[in-house]
């Protein structure tokens with residue numbers, strides 16, 4: 149019995165007397181939650197959210213120092229309310245309405261050129277001036293930037309439907325976020341939201357798309373990287389207990405081979421020019437309909453052939469369709485020496501990849517809410533990471549696209565991982581190990597990891613003493 153419990157993530161953590169008391173308290177709270185009429189992890193997150201918000205476990209998790217968020221996409225970093233209520237109220241913001249019931253935005257000193265399959269551009273200020281119910285208008289804009297809806301089962305009948313709307317939300321947000329002045333404010337706001345949720349370090353997946361100025365001038369990737377670096381520096385100056393941000397440059401897996409070859413070359417270049425902020429490279433987009441890592445093998449082998457280091461952080465195994473080409477991505481990610489595995493949802497089906505990733509210390513970035521919203525699993529008690537957790541596989545918990553899913557920071561995903569995936573066996577040691585893992589498996593230098601772990605430990609001690617039952 150004892151030995152089996154120690155295999156659980158965190159099972160080997162030595163807990164202090166105070167930690168054991170808090171752990172016993174959490175266990176009691178968890179049992180109460182499971183005995184309730186509606187158990188949040190068994191429900192769709194969009195319906196569970198109000199229940200989670202009332203949960204005493206959730207409020208503890210919000211206060212808990214969670215370490216780092218290692219799997220978050222930059223375009224879904226910031227709550228969409230802020231985008232609508234702050235950004236779209238800035239001057240020179242134009243909107244058009246697409247044939248597929250979505251919107252596009254553009255900041256411009258003059259009326260922008262017509263956009264295909266979109267209504268004529270309207271200045272939002274003028275539109276708001278003519279509208280009786282501005283709240284309704286703003287809510288409809290918010291609706292276009294998130295998947296959140298009261299009845300997700302009706303709105304998204306299958307994975308195709310949810311992914312198509314998912315990509316629409318990114319297209320809708322891009323005209324706002326990629327306006328150069330907004331880009332910096334947006335990122336600062338994102339740091340604030342994560343900091344408030346007790347997260348001290350971020351590794352952001354970012355497309356580093358072109359940004360634009362009011363008169364149409366555009367900036368390239370290096371501009372965005374520098375903006376990330378400078379804003380993070382400013383944030384650290386103002387919040388000395390925040391550790392920083394590193395960027396994983398991403399391109400879509402729907403690109404062709406020469407597109408990915410070009411991107412890998414640029415990634416090598418950026419990694420050389422900005423070694424402190426640029427962590428590495430990844431391919432994003434739906435795995436089931438995109439191209440496999442093996443398809444891109446020639447491009448992905450370039451750095452090794454040239455003797456250049458380019459760390460990879462591949463999404464792999466974000467599929468519930470065993471045996472397809474993309475289902476081989478897990479092994480290929482490991483073959484290309486990936487630093488971590490994004491999602492790894494299919495890992496339980498791949499004993500060899502599972503063994504290899506454990507031996508090499510390649511952590512799986514588990515994103516429970518994302519996997520539920522994108523329809524890989526409906527009841528989070530059945531999430532395959534339960535197998536990894538009960539086996540102490542290297543794991544971190546992250547939130548993927550918090551803004552799109554109506555979440556924020558890491559606490560909602562920690563709740564689902566702790567209460568749903570981890571079941572009753574997950575205890576305070578599990579949480580402690582997940583937080584420590586997030587620093588240990590980050591791409592920080594050994595010195596920065598030591599600094600981060602020491603900082604985290606002091607926050608943790610404070611958290612324990614302030615939250616004893």
Ligand SMILES: O=c1[nH]cnc2c1ncn2[C@@H]1O[C@H](CO)[C@@H](O)[C@H]1O
Nearest residue numbers: 221223318355432433434518548549
């Ligand atoms: O969970 C995910 N899996 C794969 N790709 C994703 C996920 N979340 C977001 N993106 C991708 O990142 C881009 C925004 O930068 C989106 O367009 C989407 O394709």
